[in-house]
Amino acid sequence: MTSAAFDFAPLLPAGLPAPAARWTGLARYSFVGGNNDPDQVPVDGLIDAVNAVLRREGRTLATYGLASGPQGYRPLREFLTAKLKRDAGIGCTADDILIVSGSLQALDLVNQTLLARGDTVIVEQETYQGALTRLTRLGVNAVGIPLDHEGMRMDALASALADLKGRCIRPKYIYTIPTVQNPTGTIMPEARRAELLRLSESYGVPIFEDDCYADLIWAGQRPPAIHAMAKNGGVIHIGSFSKSIAPALRVGYIVAPWEMLSRMLALKTDAGSGALEQMVLAEYCAPHFASHVPKLTRGLRAKLDTLMEALNEHFGTSAEFEDTKGGIFLWVKLPDNVDTLKLYQSALAAGVAINPGPEWSTDKSYSRSRLRLCFASPSTEKIREGIAVLADVCRREFGVPVRIANVEKRA
Ligand SMILES: Cc1ncc(COP(=O)(O)O)c(C=O)c1O
Numbered sequence: 141m142t143s144a145a146f147d148f149a150p151l152l153p154a155g156l157p158a159p160a161a162r163w164t165g166l167a168r169y170s171f172v173g174g175n176n177d178p179d180q181v182p183v184d185g186l187i188d189a190v191n192a193v194l195r196r197e198g199r200t201l202a203t204y205g206l207a208s209g210p211q212g213y214r215p216l217r218e219f220l221t222a223k224l225k226r227d228a229g230i231g232c233t234a235d236d237i238l239i240v241s242g243s244l245q246a247l248d249l250v251n252q253t254l255l256a257r258g259d260t261v262i263v264e265q266e267t268y269q270g271a272l273t274r275l276t277r278l279g280v281n282a283v284g285i286p287l288d289h290e291g292m293r294m295d296a297l298a299s300a301l302a303d304l305k306g307r308c309i310r311p312k313y314i315y316t317i318p319t320v321q322n323p324t325g326t327i328m329p330e331a332r333r334a335e336l337l338r339l340s341e342s343y344g345v346p347i348f349e350d351d352c353y354a355d356l357i358w359a360g361q362r363p364p365a366i367h368a369m370a371k372n373g374g375v376i377h378i379g380s381f382s383k384s385i386a387p388a389l390r391v392g393y394i395v396a397p398w399e400m401l402s403r404m405l406a407l408k409t410d411a412g413s414g415a416l417e418q419m420v421l422a423e424y425c426a427p428h429f430a431s432h433v434p435k436l437t438r439g440l441r442a443k444l445d446t447l448m449e450a451l452n453e454h455f456g457t458s459a460e461f462e463d464t465k466g467g468i469f470l471w472v473k474l475p476d477n478v479d480t481l482k483l484y485q486s487a488l489a490a491g492v493a494i495n496p497g498p499e500w501s502t503d504k505s506y507s508r509s510r511l512r513l514c515f516a517s518p519s520t521e522k523i524r525e526g527i528a529v530l531a532d533v534c535r536r537e538f539g540v541p542v543r544i545a546n547v548e549k550r551a
Pocket of ligand 1: 173174241242243244245268270317322350352379380381382387390391392
């Protein structure tokens with residue numbers, strides 16, 4: 141006798157997000173997500189690190205939070221203290237840092253601490269999809285500020301803040317990815333960071349600084365973090381090991397004043413982020429991080445060159461983009477008649493996964509003909525082949541590019 145499957149549907153509370161789709165594997169040519177280069181994961185170094193740290197301290201795994209308490213493995217926080225000082229100019233102690241399960245958990249904790257349904261926040265007009273979907277789910281109004289080649293435009297921010305103030309709205313934060321912006325790849329110069337701080341202070345709106353790509357800069361050097369330049373403690377800074385070491389480890393961090401950190405700690409109900417990952421990272425990074433990163437960025441830069449060459453070859457002048465200063469993405473503009481949400485569907489059917497622009501922007505019409513391509517994860521061969529297939533699909537669906545690899549195509 142077979143019994144009917146149990147029906148959970150009547151038990152689900154209102155307001156749940158739509159159910160997730162089942163994973164069906166990576167596309168043959170995958171230019172999506174924030175995945176990294178598999179050949180650049182320092183596997184041998186991580187193996188040595190896991191052996192060394194487990195031999196020495198493995199027994200501390202018997203205790204929630206190891207012997208370090210709820211803010212995360214202390215040697216990792218100490219590594220971060222030194223790294224943040226050296227690279228970003230941030231003067232903080234291990235007590236100012238909370239280790240989290242990827243910086244996505246940082247986004248959730250900051251949002252849970254500060255936001256309520258109906259609130260308003262300010263974001264860059266083109267921004268991280270994971271930030272936008274969270275805000276939508278929370279019922280928070282995200283005001284997008286246009287970007288130029290130096291990141292968020294301060295003239296537009298000033299008028300948005302004045303306009304909101306005129307309507308008695310005090311935004312809860314200004315979310316920015318100032319150091320290798322996602323998806324546009326810009327780096328906000330120091331003078332603009334100072335102007336951003338000035339506006340934040342004069343309107344009493346804190347800055348939420350997401351520095352997740354800050355290690356991946358071709359030139360190596362970066363401007364100081366906004367957190368480092370702030371005098372009043374009004375900046376929450378988050379970062380991640382996802383882009384510099386490996387995203388599947390799920391280790392990120394928050395640097396914030398205790399007033400905020402203590403609230404977030406109270407909301408972090410998972411009894412601590414994965415201990416083994418934190419231990420391995422601390423053991424590996426203290427001696428090796430500084431030499432690993434330049435190797436990683438050299439490889440990423442070479443892949444970006446391959447991608448730009450492939451786009452030039454297969455799309456010609458139909459694909460417009462700016463050579464980025466770092467990161468793992470290229471933000472590409474196609475002719476106005478191309479709808480990248482539709483292109484996404486047809487390209488996927490042909491085995492090419494792309495991120496359509498509207499998912500990364502608060503302005504759906506501006507971003508309609510734009511797309512984001514991640515160049516870190518596919519091999520150089522796959523980059524070349526995938527872009528050739530994408531150009532073919534795009535020409536079939538939208539009539540552009542007219543020429544592919546110097547051969548004129550008949551419509
Ligand atoms: C801007 C930005 N912030 C946060 C994240 C989340 O990264 P993770 O949770 O892996 O640290 C990403 C991932 O791609 C991102 O692009």
